[in-house]
Every structure is written in C-alpha cells, then in structure tokens.
Amino acid sequence: MGFDPEQYGDVHRLLLQSLSSRRMVTQPECQHLLAECILYDLQQTPARTPAASPVAIDVRRRDVAQTIATLNRALKPLGLAVAQAMQPDDGTRCYRLVDTEPDAWSAKATTLAPTAVAPVGALVQALAKAPRHGLSHAEAVAVPGVDGALLEQLIADGWLDRDDRSAYVLSMPAVLELQRMLADEYGACFKDCWSCQTLVVRDGWCCATCAQQFHRFCWRRYPQTTGLDPVLSEGPGAVCPACMDHASASATAIVEDNDY
Ligand SMILES: [Zn+2]
Ligand SMILES: [Zn+2]
Known part of the structure; x- marks a missing residue:
C-alpha cells in the first residue's frame, strides 16, 4: 500500500492528530483511523491513484502495532506516549495518547x-x-x-x-x-499479564502457585494460543501456562481477581 509503518512520516502525524482528539480508541477503531490517514495521505499525492474508501485500504493489526511503536519512538523526547491496555472482558486492545511526565495526570x-x-x-x-x-x-x-x-x-x-x-x-x-x-x-499491587505483557489493573486471575497474573480474557484464551487442552484452562485441574503447575486439583487454586 506504499506506506511503511516503521518509517515516521505524514501518516504517523495524521494518526497522532486523530489520537490526540479522542479519549481512547479501540484496536478496530485504530485500524480504521490508520486506513483513513493512509487514504488521506494518498489523496495528497496526485501521481498515485487513490483507493475508493478507507475500507479498500488493507490495514492489519500488525500495521497498527508497528505504526504505534514508530510513533512512540518519535514521542519519547516530548514526554508523550501512545499507551495501550487490554479491556479485561473481551481482550480488545485500547490506545490513548498520554503524558509520561510524573504527576502530569493529576491535572488532567x-x-x-x-x-x-x-x-x-x-x-x-x-x-x-x-x-x-x-x-x-x-x-x-x-x-x-x-x-x-x-x-x-x-x-x-x-x-x-x-x-x-x-x-x-x-x-x-x-x-x-x-x-x-x-x-x-504501586508495583507491589500490580503486575503485567503473563500472556500479553500489559498491566492487570482490573479483573485479573492470579496463579496461586507462581503468583503470575492474567487478564481474565487472556486466561480464557490461552488454550487457543498454546495448544493446551481448553478443558484445562478453567476449573478443577486447571494448568497455569506460566509454571505448568496443575494448580492442584482444586478450582480455588486459581483465585479470582487480585484478591491474594
Ligand atoms: Zn493479558
Ligand atoms: Zn502458575
């Protein structure tokens, strides 16, 4: 599509503008926004034939991830970052432009x-x-x-x-x-999810054996990504993918939320 997610350019700048005017965007919204930015950028270049609509621009999840990573390298000296976190219920990734300066959040x-x-x-x-x-x-x-x-x-x-x-x-x-x-x-109160490496702030699972934490969604999903038996992902006989401990034969071995 002529757009290089790893090379900072006008499309990155357009996406940054879009993010700065929104409280939060989900992964699908961000894919659509990126497609709009690519289309707009194409239309500024008369030599190319623009696609009919953002839908015609093929933007993958990986394109979004690479574009955000490139944006974050450019934003770092400015004390800004595009933060990402996972919605605990359905695993949808969310993005927001944030201030990384200490205490800047309290004013906002x-x-x-x-x-x-x-x-x-x-x-x-x-x-x-x-x-x-x-x-x-x-x-x-x-x-x-x-x-x-x-x-x-x-x-x-x-x-x-x-x-x-x-x-x-x-x-x-x-x-x-x-x-x-x-x-x-409050690092002692929070941990990154073992599966997706983003912070577990709400609605997590904690392994009673190794104390690794998981988003609820990541815990439910891990059998699909590891090939482990889905039956083992919940309830009696559950296997923790971090320590492979059978978490004893007790459902209570995987304690709900961060209540440990
Ligand atoms: Zn996770
Ligand atoms: Zn474990």
Whole structure:
C-alpha cells in the first residue's frame, strides 16, 4: 500500500492528530483511523491513484502495532506516549495518547478545583491498594477529601466506572493514563499479564502457585494460543501456562481477581 509503518512520516502525524482528539480508541477503531490517514495521505499525492474508501485500504493489526511503536519512538523526547491496555472482558486492545511526565495526570484527571487534586490522588492510591482495585461507596467516601459529589464528577468525566459489584473502579481511559504511574508507585499491587505483557489493573486471575497474573480474557484464551487442552484452562485441574503447575486439583487454586 506504499506506506511503511516503521518509517515516521505524514501518516504517523495524521494518526497522532486523530489520537490526540479522542479519549481512547479501540484496536478496530485504530485500524480504521490508520486506513483513513493512509487514504488521506494518498489523496495528497496526485501521481498515485487513490483507493475508493478507507475500507479498500488493507490495514492489519500488525500495521497498527508497528505504526504505534514508530510513533512512540518519535514521542519519547516530548514526554508523550501512545499507551495501550487490554479491556479485561473481551481482550480488545485500547490506545490513548498520554503524558509520561510524573504527576502530569493529576491535572488532567480532574476538571474540578485545584483543591480536588489531592483527594483524587488519595482516591487513586486507595484504589491501587484495595483488593480487586475497587472501592465500595462507603470505602470511597472514607478517603480524605472525597465525597459523593466528587465521585459523581469523576464518573461523569469518565475517570471512574462502577463494576458489576457496584464498586468504583478506574475507567479504561484512566487505566491507560495512569498505568505507568501505578506500576512505578504501586508495583507491589500490580503486575503485567503473563500472556500479553500489559498491566492487570482490573479483573485479573492470579496463579496461586507462581503468583503470575492474567487478564481474565487472556486466561480464557490461552488454550487457543498454546495448544493446551481448553478443558484445562478453567476449573478443577486447571494448568497455569506460566509454571505448568496443575494448580492442584482444586478450582480455588486459581483465585479470582487480585484478591491474594
Ligand atoms: Zn493479558
Ligand atoms: Zn502458575
């Protein structure tokens, strides 16, 4: 298609513009955006015959990965990066342009008064240290400076979600924005997924034998990628792909979430 993902150029710049104006893009959205950028770039070059639509541009997942890697090399000196994380429920990869400077997130993470920055920081700390990285309403408002209005504002601004237990958890854009800081400051509370090497912030599995962590989706998917018997991936007799331990014959050997 005449586009080299590994050579920084106009297409990378166009994709960066697209990412900077969006809270978050999923892998399929990013593939479509990249196709649009390639098409737009082609149309600026009269000598070439442009394709009819972005759909006609064949962009693979690997093209997105290579383009993002090239972008990140260019962005590094600027203190910016395209962060990626996996949605725990369906394994969809998500991207977001983030600031890599320490503490830069706190200004972005709240549109409230400057006095809200410290309570939001304390709330993130409490979330990092909480079992399963979620807080009930009572636990959340027990954090100094946090009240119901602040929680509602953070939900409205898309920094917090309620999970299926109604606990407050970080939203995916917040995970993308904060994962580097969380890993640096609360590394003992978080680990990378053994399978995909991105941080497990919400809804993980932990092997009781080797303590490796997995996104829920990665844990369910690993039989397909390793050729192991799918029957063994869950429940009694489960095999951990990291340590190959049969995790005893007990379903409880694989403990749910980060509750360990
Ligand atoms: Zn994973
Ligand atoms: Zn293990």
